[in-house]
Amino acid sequence: MPDYLAKLRFDAQQLAVLRALGEYRGKQQLYAAQLPEVLRDLRQMALVASTESSNRLEGVVVPAHRLKSLVLKNATPQSLSEQEVAGYRDALGLIHESGERMPFSEGSILQLHGILYRYTPQPGGGWQATTNDIIECPPDGSPRICSQPVAMTDLIARYRTAQDQHLADPLVLVPLVVLDFLCIHPFLKGNGPMARLLTLQLLYHFDYAVGRFISLERIFEASRARYYEALEASSQGWHNGTHDIAPWLDYFWGALLRAYQEFEERVGAIERGRGAKGERVRAEILKRSLPFSISEIEDACPGISRDMVRVVLRAMKAEGLITPTGKGRAAKWEQLPQAIGQATTAQANSSGGKR
Incomplete structure (x- = not known):
């Protein structure tokens, strides 16, 4: 990862977006201190929207009245779809409650996956166990054959190194890790929802907490064609370390920027x-x-x-x-x-x- 990060170059427009996101982060912290009552309302709305949109991206749909009851009132899930919704609700609640303190580790990832499928007949919380599921992964730019658990161990170690040594802007590091996770595909099911949960968790590590108040999952769903196109484009060549991260970075930053703009519009209305x-x-x-x-x-x-x-x-x-x-x-x-x-x-x- 250090070599790959060192080779990345950004144009003036991309750097301007990064600066704007940094400024929005500062405003977010100010609003959180000054308008706690308003933000409580936004948190509740975001929780419902995030749970609904992330599941809809996976083809899981629950009637609106049941969805709100499941998310806000902890109703007992009555079908497989409702079980998956309730699992995402619980995992998302954990992220929002303690995401900034949760380490990016094998234990925390497996814990989240277990919570995600705690209500379903087939529980989560374990890596893929098939013997023929192997992939090539580029830990240092040179590909090799490894299993999903080994690849995840490498990814976590590279993330910690990059974080500890400040090798990249957090807004470069987070989407890179999310893309790597999706390319590794460590679980038999639930890799998409897990990637969105990990996105929020890693953003919390760097105080980008807009996902607590504005649903990033809803923004991803609203632009689902571009969401999947960007992931597909940036995953090409990933297995041999020749992938172009730009499409995914541009999409990711754009979605985050839209979230912050919407956040400022809603909360800033108090000032207006x-x-x-x-x-x-x-x-x-x-x-x-x-x-x-x-x-x-x-x-x-x-x-x-x-x-x-x-x-x-x-x-x-x-x-x-x-x-x-x-x-x-x-x-x-x-x-x-x-x-x-x-x-x-x-x-x-x-x-x-x-x-």
Whole structure:
């Protein structure tokens, strides 16, 4: 791997993308510190979307009402498809909970695979065991014959060396490892879902945690043709160390960039919600002494979208000023005691300004 990494060259556009991703990582950390309530909502949505999309990429489909129940309520899986969904839910939960602390090791990889298939009749957690499944793998640029477990041992050792010696930018190292994993194909089943789980885990190692809030799996599924085309193009020649990593790197970086852009759009709306339109919504909410609905605020603030109203509601909820009184379409909101003081102050300031 050191020799292969040393030969890699990137053009100005690729370097600009890497810089942009580094900047987004810094913003992500800032948002995580400042807007924890908003991010909790995003985490829940991402968990459902990631579980659904990763399984759909494998042809596993579960009805929407069952999917949400399985992911969020830990419902008991009732079919093979639901068993696979529940397994991905559990493995993904472990990644999100402790991915940055989990080592990239044979033990952790086998553990994840075991969790992935913990509900199915055929359990996971073991490498391919067939005697005739051998591959050529390029640990140092020179091909040789080895088994999947040996290849994985080599891959893990090369990753640790590259990480410890800072031989490449993390955003080069992570997709390289994912491609190597898929080319080694160490499991009889589940290599695709495992590659997506390992993607998140390795990104966590370098504080690229956008996958916790925006589903990377959903982005992969939305561009599935390019996802598979990039993997296919970059795997050509892998067995003799002549593969071109560029198609996969460009796709991977583009998907990650889209995730960060979407993350900033969703969370940044809170900041935009503090502008003129947001203040109009906020003032209208503070006037309400009785429970109110989103529609009522919309009607009182013409020209302001429902999305903006929701943004302000979430922000004010995070500030402890309002709380929902129900769920679904009939849900209403009401002020908490600390909001009443703000409303009185706002009215006094308004009156003082007129004098």
